Amino acid sequence: MKLRCLIGLVCGFGLGGVVQAAPLQPPTLAAESAETRFERDVHQFLESLWRLDPDAAIWAGRYEGAARLVIPDAVRQAEQLAFIDRWHQHFSAVDAAALPTRQQTDRAMILARLESDRWQLTELREHQWNPSDYNIAWALDYILNTAYAPQPQRLLDLSARLAAVPAYYRAAQAALKQPTREHTQLALLQAPGVLAVLGEIEKAARDVELKPKEKRHLAQGLAAARQALAAWQAYLKKLDGELARSGKARSFRLGGELYEAKFKQQIRAGIPARALYERALAAREELLTRMEALSIELWPQVMGAAAPPADRYARIGAVIGKLSEQHVAPGDFYAEIRRQIPLLNDWVVSKGLLDMDPDKPLIVRETPIYQRGVAGAGIEAPGPYRPQDRTYYNVTPFDNIPPQQAESTLREYNHWILQILNIHEAIPGHYTQLVYANKSPSIVKTVFGNGAMIEGWAVYGERMMMESGWGGGTPEMGLMYSKWLLRTVSNTILDYSVHVLGMGEAEALDLLMRQAFQTEREAREKWRRVQLTSVQLTSYFSGYSEIMALREARRAALGEKFDLKQFHEEFLSYGSAPVATIAALMGR
Ligand code: ZN
Ligand code: ZN
16 A cells, blocks of 8 residues: 655655655755745654654654653753744744745644644643643553554564653652642543553563563563552552642633633634634524424324423423433444444445545444543544554443443434444544545644544534435434534533533533433533543534534535535545634635
8 A cells, every 4th residue: 555645745754665755856946946945844843843752753653753752851841842932933934925825824833833832831731730641551552553663673662662661750740730639530540551551562572572681671661660650650649639638639620711722722713712602502592492393293203192391301301312212232332333334434425425535444443441531432543644554443342331321321322323423433524534634735734633623524524414314314313413413512511611610510410411411421421521621622513613604605605616525525635724724725
């Protein structure tokens, strides 16, 4: 399989024999255009970024720094700030007007990213209050399981990385100032996952040819890492106890000022968080009105002769509750997801919604243990430098879940919602979008992807499928789709209410369960997630409402010439840029 080489800068770097490097035209010095110069700048910038931050590089699919675990101390922070300032100055000085639109937006995204990084280091300072920030497991797992080099070389990289683990946890401990109890407990919850990855490394080493000295070094590294992890756990346990007694833990609520700043930098919607919150309140009213009409229509056939309650939430809730009894058995959950993926693929192609790349298979698997704890299901895609790798659909399994809780989750992901989940996560949602993004001619838009565009696309994909008739346009599907969209809208309301308006647990659970018809398990998981994350939960509704507005504006502007498939493919072709940026590119 060959990697499509779209611009010079992604090609030919340590990717082994897979890549066919397209040689850049050697520019004569006098004729070097602003465009070529910018491309070279971006290349240098990214290469320095990957050298500075080997973990970010691994995330993007670059493994040259795999052997190096960066120690998160004060020296490190000074390095990061110097890097940010140097490159911010550099790209600020570039004359944007001399660049084509595509590069103007790349420049804007780089500057925005650098400003956001600086703000996170100096204002948000999560490294001081979020112990779960210090998680070594995922990078170890990637190094162990990605075929960037032969297995013995990967084990040597791991061996070098493990040797730095004691210093890593010592620095982490020194950096923590006033953590939240919620993030402290999350770090404790994730520690066994780190231990599990260390065990996998040990197991892999048994079957690999290494020199005796190398074996010894790896064994020492593993032993030291286990010891350091145990010390870290003991420290966190003690810290959590002290925070509980003293009442001096930091609040998990971000507060209005930090929230608006984070929203502005991460969502990039062009409106304040407060305005999005108000838009969500209006969308909620509209959805409830539609759901009420559907539940009146469905009442006789679903509920029979029982008298409908007068309360709107009670009436909608009763119909949803009854329909939710139709769900798969716990043991059939994965099989059903696997069965649906090719059906969705065929539908999207045959209805002329999008073309799908048959060379990029999606693997459904159980979520690796160290990643569990926040979300229930998600797509894990290869970075832009490794488009030849597999894309996984991680689903958290039902093992060790009490039967009552499993039943609650299965009712939530009932016959209809499970289809919408697959649409959102896989086709034409995240999986499809990421396959397109990795082909994008802009590496910047791919590596600095905008979360609101990514989540907004997945939510828009649900709408696209409903409009094309998936699910037969039945009132049952209509009601369940509305319930799902209400969840998206409620995510925004909940996040803003909790972090800015001080909403408490009881009020949050009422918003999600009684007023948004979620099962208790789903609602409790969301309550947990809103304590551990901020702003991210608004990205779904923000991106969705922007994409819908863009599509309708294009339809109005193009009239008869508007073509839905062309709109979808053009929209995705720019990579994961903010929706407003894509709108500017499409409107040229
Ligand atoms: Zn059941
Ligand atoms: Zn999503």
